Amino acid sequence: MGQQEKVATSLAGAVGEEISASLAPVDAELARRYPGDPGTRQPVHTVYVPGDAFTADTVRSWGEQALAALDEHAPDAASFAAVLGLADDLAEPVxxxxxxxxxxxxxxxxxxxFEDGYGPRPDAEEDATAARAARLIAEAYAKGTAAPYMGIRMKCMEAPVRARGIRTLDIFLTGLMAAGxxxxxxxxxxxxxxxxxxxTAFARLLAAFEKAHGLxxxxxxxEIxxxxxxxILATDGTATVARMIQAAEGRATGLHYGTFDYSACLGVSAAYQASDHPAADHAKAVMQVAAAGTGVRVSDGSTNVLPVGPTEQVHAAWRLHYGxxxxxxARAYYQGWDMHPGHVPTRYAAxxxxxxxxxxxxxxxxARYANRTAGDVMDEPATAKALSGYLLRGLDCGALDLAEVAERTGLTRAGLEGFAAPRRGDLTALAQ
Structure with a gap:
């Protein structure tokens, strides 16, 4: 084993204790503000359906319409792959x-x-629609026919529609409580x-509802x-979105980019309003940095080019949406919006x-990292976290199967989760 090294130190133990005591407030602040990813499933998309158009079979209907679009415009793996430019080895699996x-x-x-997709309606009509949404969603979860995630978008907290938005939320949540x-x-x-x-006002509103029902x-x-x-940018030059996360008092779960409202706000002409416009890239980059480490997830927006009409037109819309x-x-926006059943095939294909x-x-x-085996890339704990997170997201959406992941990595899902969501300060320990 060789000669045993003599270990000597110069600092008294009290020095380290004093340093730790001085940093205790910072430690607490880090834990509070940056708890890390929650480790739960993140949906790959959000589908918006106007309140009056939502029915008990909306989820099933979207699936049927999406399948019908495939049958009509790309009936087999080869034709679908040709439209999207998929590699030959991906055509059939995808x-x-x-x-x-x-x-x-x-x-x-x-x-x-209940916002832009629904618009202003008589109060009695929106009341009834909100109550109906609660009933249908409760029934869907009870029957096992619900999407993994479901909810509502109410009107905003601006003065002209604030009371209406609060009432719709109250009716909807009260209806869910009554249904179980x-x-x-x-x-x-x-x-x-x-x-x-x-x-903050919205967070306080939700707190009041919880108190009223003993939750x-x-x-x-x-989501914000x-x-x-x-x-994105306040009048004093600060990133407003970062302040919004803290203003949510721990309730913020996501930041969703609104492609067309944001673009219009900046004066972008309608023909150029898109999620890949430089203005959109800037906004989402600020959102991404503000949310990093907080447990709040970022979602991209949508395209308003619908895959409808003749096959050539559908294919063009599919290629745009896929791209x-x-x-x-590639930019780590793992969620987006879909506005039409025809978007769903290319969402999942991408x-x-x-x-x-x-x-x-x-x-x-x-696998090499977990087994401490040398390879052509020298990975660090943070990279192992990213690699396992990548595999877990693939598993959650159905792109990958647990058996093939376990075979290639030698890890169970629990093992993957251990690398993907370590506690703060444990990244280095995982490498030991």
Missing amino acids: HSRVRAKLEREPIEDLRVD GLPDGLVLTLPKVTYPEQV DAGRLGF QIETSQA LTRRAL VFAFYREGFEQAAARL
Whole structure:
């Protein structure tokens, strides 16, 4: 073993203790503000359906319409791959998984819309629609036909529509409680936020509902939609969105980019309003940095080019949507919006191709890291976290199967989760 080294130190133990005591407030602040990713499933998309159009069979209907679009415009793996430019080895796996997904789980996250997609209605009509949404969602969860995540987008907290938005939310949540309680997959979306105070007001509103029904504090969380320039940059030059996360008092779960409202706010002409516009890239980059480490997830927006009409037109819309989705995934925006059943096939095709084409390399790198085996890339704990997170997202959406991941990595799902979501300060320990 060789000569045993003599170890000597110069600092008294009290020095380290004093340093730790001085940093205790910082330690607490880090833990509070940056708890890390929650480790739960993130849906790959959110589908918005106007309140009056939402029915008991909306989820199934979207799947059927998406399958019908495939049957009409790309009936087999080769034709679908040709439209999207998929590699030969991905054509069959992606096509078969897309069809299976559309049959099994066509929508991962559905939002019944009472804002732009619904518009102003007589109060009695919106009251009834909100109550109906609660009943249908409760029934869907009870029957096992719900999407994994479901909820509503109410009107915003601005003065002209504030009372209406609060009432719709109250009716909806009260209806869920009366039907048996809040489902685990419940998601609420607050649109058109411009000031952190609006976020705090909404958080206090949810706290009041929890108190009224004896729910645990913090049971209700919500997404913040970023649709105005003021939500990105405040008048004093600070990043408003970062302040919004803190203003949510621990209830913020997501930041969703609103492509068209935000673009219009900046004066972008309608023909150029898109999720890959430089203005959109800037906004989402600020959102991404503000949310990093907080446990709040970022979602991309949507395209308004619908895959309808003759086959040539549908193919063009599919290629656009597929390309935008792949672009977002490469930029670590793992969720987006879909506005039409025809968007769903290319959403899943893009997601599945993204995870399957990188699967072998990611699995091999993680296996080498876990087994402390040398390879052609020297990975660090943070990279192992990213690799395992990549594989877990692929598993959650159906792009990958647990058996093939376990075979390539030698890890169980629990093992993957251990690398993907270590406690703060444990990244280095995982490398030991």
